[in-house]
Amino acid sequence: MQITLLQGILLSVFGAIAGVDSYTEALYIFRPIISCAITGVILGDPMTGLLAGGIAELTFAGLTNAGGTQPPNPAVCGIMTVVIAHTTSVSPATAVGLSLPFAMLMQYIILMYYSLFSGFMPGLDKAAENADTKKFNRFIGFSVVVMALTFFVVIFLSAYAAQAPMASLVKAMPTWLIHGFELAGGVLPAVGFAMLLKVLLRVNYVPYLLLGFVVASFINYSNVLPAAVIGAVFAMIDFFNNKQNQKLQAQIDEVRENGGSEDGI
Amino acid sequence: MESKANQKYTKVSKSDITKLGLRASLFQLGFNYERMQAPGWTWTQIPIWKKIFGDDKEAMSEAMVDNMNFINTSPPLVSILLGLLTSMEEKRVDRKTISGLKNALFAPLAGIGDAIYWFTIMPIVGGICASFASKGNPLGPIIFFLVYLAIFLCRIPFAHLGYDMGTKAIDVIQENSTIISKSASIMGLTVIGALISSYVTLSLKVKIGSVSLQKDFLDKVFPNILPLGFTFFLYWLLKKKEVSPIVLIAIVFVLCIACSWLGIM
Structure with missing residues (x-):
């Protein structure tokens, strides 16, 4: 045409x-x-x-x-x-x-x-x-x-x-x-x-790539939404873990500093 | 003296910040290799500087000269930085502090922006909407448009957020940039795994005797193993051999046309 x-x-x-x-x-x-x-x-x-x-x-x-x-x-x-x-x-x-x-x-x-x-x-x-x-x-x-x-x-x-x-x-x-x-x-x-x-891609992220690949290859669904939701779940778990670690790290640093000064006395 | 000096400068209003957010959507205009987004970045802030500096030509010229330095950051997130810097310009913070902050923040912001918008939202929204569209469903482009309209409009609340948080935003950006990028990478990679399986189409026509290599063997052993393998081959070329993407596109064409001619695919 x-x-x-x-x-x-x-x-x-x-x-x-x-x-x-x-x-x-x-x-x-x-x-x-x-x-x-x-x-x-x-x-x-x-x-x-x-x-x-x-x-x-x-x-x-x-x-x-x-x-x-x-x-x-x-x-x-x-x-x-x-x-x-x-x-x-x-x-x-x-x-x-x-x-x-x-x-x-x-x-x-x-x-x-x-x-x-x-x-x-x-x-x-x-x-x-x-x-x-x-x-x-x-x-x-x-x-x-x-x-x-x-x-x-x-x-x-x-x-x-x-x-x-x-x-x-x-x-x-x-x-x-x-x-x-x-x-x-x-x-x-x-x-x-x-x-x-x-x-x-980093080596420690390879599992997530494979996870998405397997999900889409074996779950029969019209689009990538299931993989996106599963990806979001893992992203959230990782996010909260990191936040927790950050807090713990801060606490450890604090204790160390205080401990250090006390030892000094 | 000081009160007099302060009187010269009007405070910016809420609607000024809204306008700044909207104007930020055009900040990539004038993009060039030497300074990247600097001209558009400077141009975006001219109205708000006029408001802050009034007739003070010297302050205006200082701000303009300083902002013409190289900058390259994330278009959907730039209004956070614009709002933050506006709050500092308004308080007449020392010019060196302002430009130091700008230079410290634009790169992490670009990292977060790329991770969230290009590597996570784009594959998910694009993948889902494309699957609608390829079935002839007009919801595909409509949903895509609405999502990106929302992202466009977010520039306004983001500008207010940056302005209201002021210097507090700095800690938030710097503290969270790695964690957010990490979480976004996890989600993005899960979706990319799914996209490889769903949308890279590669299947062999070769038959060994009456056994179809694709249908009777590969699909039974591991479905979509060819798309995954081929994507990793391209990844290897990109990463290890530093082949340019244009060459990869050429390789795909040559390979597909050759396979078609040989009757393999």
Whole structure:
């Protein structure tokens, strides 16, 4: 199905808003589950939006900007996943794989801006010395406009202008290649989870990881809620134990100090 | 003399703190590699400084110059720090003390924020909402949006909390940052274990004679062992070989397309 000019513009406007949101991390409408759903509504295909959102969100579960790293852009991934699934009628899992190059393109543009914006710092330092608050307003406003425009243009070109070549490209792909992308859509969440493990996993936490894995593998339930509850139970036990230990430690220190001074007498 | 000096500065009102909390949602604007969040951080506080310093250009310039130093902290928690520092600016605490506190607190706060928001709430809420969405249930994106709207709005009570607690907040943050991060890691890892089992899809099509390797062997011996093994393989590449996430994504694509071509998966 084709994307009309009006739909293209609406998508680009949403892309600009979600893009700025991915910069500020304020409302989280940039996350794939939301950006897919809204794209689905704009394209008159809400079901594809929902299904794609479910898959794309998991792909990005660990691809976060925690610790100042910049992942492939989730807003662009969300929008393009639904656009590709809608225009070429490939499955949402395949579409996630095909949307990643667009999300990475946006990632590199943003990284470039982060370097570029550094060039404004000496000017802002001077403005700070002169208590020139207007210059700060102008710079912040400028950064919003630059981000919004970039997302608008990137989404307009990728979703609207490139839809015909995109469709013929997908049509020209052999089945094994399309299936390969579909498989990748199912495996990609592992990259994100591995990134989370890299930050979180310590040897003494391995039992909790295995516990969650076993719970989900053997308890038949539609989502990860049982594991989350069990995780919360263990987190609480650990929290109270630590608090208790902290108190005991404080008491021991106190006794030691007092004991020490008494011995001194 | 002192009473006169004090008269120059108006006390901030409750609504000023509320506005500070709301403005804090935009504090990542102007993010760049050299100072990270410094320009947005400074910009966020301009209105409240105007209120506190009045026409005192010198105090304003001192505050602005000082806050243009590097800062990188947690967006959902930043308003606690903003509220705390505002209470100190208002009491005209020595500039060195204020900037020392800021520098001592922003990193632990970032640690707590990442542990709670990216590594615990995101996998749980994202995982549960994605499972709704992938069944075509619009509750997925709706619940996700509402949860993150609540997190967005928490910036307001957090700003008040920081302001009201004042210096007491310092002990709370420093005392609890490791314990909270630990508990959040436990919960996060349990959920990640469950997510690996539920949402990484890897299954072999290989048959040995009439025996399907996946259905008749692996699923009987240990279900989801392949997703777990593969995630750990990626983790090993990330942690020990320091392969970048982008390379991992490429590996996933190449592997999946190759397996599809060979008919293994």
